[in-house]
Amino acid sequence: MPDEETGSFADAPRIVHPPPGPRSRELLAEQARLETDAVAYSHAFPMAIRRARGATIEDVDGNRYIDWVAGVSVLNLGHRPPRLEAALDRQRAEIWHALELPTEARAAFLRELDESLPGSLRHHxxxxxxxxxxxAVETAVQLADFAQHRSGTVAFSGAYHGVHGGAVHLTSGRRYRAGSPFAGGRVIRVPYPDPYRPVLGADEGAAGTIAYLEHLVTDPGSGVDLPSAVLVEPILGEGGYVVPPDDFLPSLREFCDRHGILLLADEIHTGLGRTGRMWAVEHAGVTPDILCISNAIGGGLPMSVVAYRDDLVPRLPTGFHLGTYRGNPLGLAVGTEVLRLLREDDLLPRTAARGARIVDRFQAIGERHPSIGNVRGRGFMIGVEFVRDRASRQPWGERARSMRAALFARGVLMHTGGAWDQVMRFMAPLPIEDLLLERGLEAFEDALEELDTPVSAPPSPSHPPGHPPIGFPPPSTPGFGPPIGPPPPGPLPLGPDDPGGFSVALRHPR
Ligand SMILES: Cc1ncc(COP(=O)(O)O)c(C=O)c1O
Structure with missing residues (x-):
């Protein structure tokens, strides 16, 4: 059960004033008056926040929401888990800003991160x-070019790598790049292997993508010079939680090795347990040459790191990619605890197993609702894609946005993504209580039922009134992605013995 002392608010979702409530409206109006029109998230979730715990948020009007957004894959351990809060309190009393000078917090963090790295990067x-x-992404690309004595980066369609002056040219979305005053480096765009929307060969796994890359670098007439690096998200994040075929990362690694190209993994979204492993590349047994780490590493405090092979460059010039706020002590203290919690607990295998069951649950909902064209995911990174009809697979962004609004009205936060905003993304904090998963899934189907039902039509006979059944659906129908992970052993455990709740997993050590 959620626990008021150490975990989520037990009564979420609780709507006492349909959002935005009166005080939220006042604060939103003030924000609109004083802040730029460029603010985005306040349109998606129009409320003002008072406080948060675990996997729940309370707004200033007393509404309580189940949080399936987790600060966009930043709060992998939830809001204010007690062990992180205690680490922050301890560091708060020592020092807040130390430039790059060593501190105990910095050394402890580096040791912990070194232990946590994937494959042969660990200890190297x-x-x-x-x-x-x-x-972090800009630094990684700069580092790759420096190490290779040449420039050029392969980046994928659907990619999101940030909107900094350089990084925005690696991001694929036109709307982000439009009007950027800064010159981009040499970016070679290649289609990401999306099994639901294949561009380079439908049934061949990643073979089409790799063949295209081979053509680019081996055909003297391809129009492309040998790049220094390939930059890849192991699963597309803002691009709509697209899980590539299993052979993609291993064959990308081989391609890079064949041609002396560096492999850069952007694990800013996928890293730190989000997919049920510490790093998403571990699912494929692949080690990148450079790893970009951000989001969840600071537990909500802004901090990022680039990890690179220790034999990549003999020596970097002093001040290479300098900055004032590199390795903030508060973030480092919290980050050490984030890494320890992820490594100590059984949180990661539980995330993988529970994620596979949630995929099944969304697929079962999809079987009753043809507007869902595809469900896929790994761990707690699950995409539910809306289409106008399954045959054409025409993306239906309006439906995903209506779902986001309908869920918000029911007290569940779930964000959209994808090139057309057509994908609803499940990215809850990993230790979320099972009860809140169940309530969120019920709200999801209820919202979809409402949107799918013509205003005057009688209730659908295929879906009995009340809750959808707990338990697991039969194998998916054609049109759905393959189930990911092993078959579920049984229903999500419910009730006070739930070992997954914040109340157990993240309690203060006594
Ligand atoms: C995969 C990935 N790379 C890079 C970024 C950019 O991070 P930031 O917004 O902190 O610049 C994001 C942000 O969502 C991301 O998801």
Whole structure:
């Protein structure tokens, strides 16, 4: 059960004033008056926040929401978990800003991160602190070009790597790049292998993508010079939680090795347990040469890091990619605890197993609702894609946005993504209580039922009134992605013995 002392608000979702409530309206109006029109999230979730706990948020009008957004994959351990709060309190009394000078907090963080790295990077990496995700990506690309004595980066369609002056040219969305005053480096765009929307071959796994890359670098007439690096998200994040075929990352690694190209993994969204492993590349057994880390590493405090192979460059010039806020002590203290919690607990295998069951649950809902064209995911990174009809697979962004609004009205926060905004993304904090998963899934189907039902039509006979059944659906119908992970062993455990709740997993050590 959710626990008021250490976990989520037990009564979420609780709507006492349909949002935005009166005080939220006042604060939103003030924000609109004083802040730029560029503010985005306040349109998606129009409310003002008072406080948060675990996997729940309370607004200033007393409404309580189940949070399936988690600060966009930043709060992988939820809001204010007690162990992170205690680490922050301890550091708060020591020092807040120390430039790059060593501190106990910095050393402890580096040791912990070194232990946590994937594959052969573990114990064979150097670290370069940055502040934001875009900052880390720019540094990684600069580092790759420096190490290779040439420039050029392969980046994928659907990619999101930030909107900094350089990083925005690696991001694929036109709307982000439009009007950027800064010159982009040499970016070679290649279609990401999306099994639901394939561009380079439908049934061949990643073979089409790799063949295209081979053509680019081996055909003297391809029009492309040999790039220094390939930059890849192991699962597309803002691009709509697209899980590539299993052979993609291994064959990308081989491609890079064949041609002396560096492999850069942007794990800003996928990293730190989000997919049920510490790093998403671990699912494929692939080690990148450079790893971009941000979002969840600071537990909500802004901090990012680039980890790179220690033999990549003999020496970097002093001040290479310098900055004032590199490795903030408060973020470092929290980050050490984030890494420890992820490594100590059984949180990661539980995330993988529960994620596979949630995929099944969304697929079962999709079987009753043809507006859902595809469900896919790994761990707690699950995409539910809306289409106008399953045959044409025409993206239906309006339906996803209507779902977001309908869920918000029911007290559940779930965000959209994808090129057309057509994908609803499940990215709850990993230790979320099972009860809140159940309530959120009920709200999801209820909202979809409402949107799918013509105003005057009688209730659908296929879906009995009340809750959808708990338990697991039969195998998916054609048109759905394959189930991911092992078949579910049984229903999500419910009730006070739930070992997944914040109340157990993240309690203060006594
Ligand atoms: C995969 C990925 N890379 C880079 C970024 C950019 O991070 P930031 O917004 O901190 O610059 C994001 C942000 O969502 C991301 O998801």
């Amino acid at each position: 990496a150097r670290f370069l602190f940055t502040v934001t995700g875009g900052d």
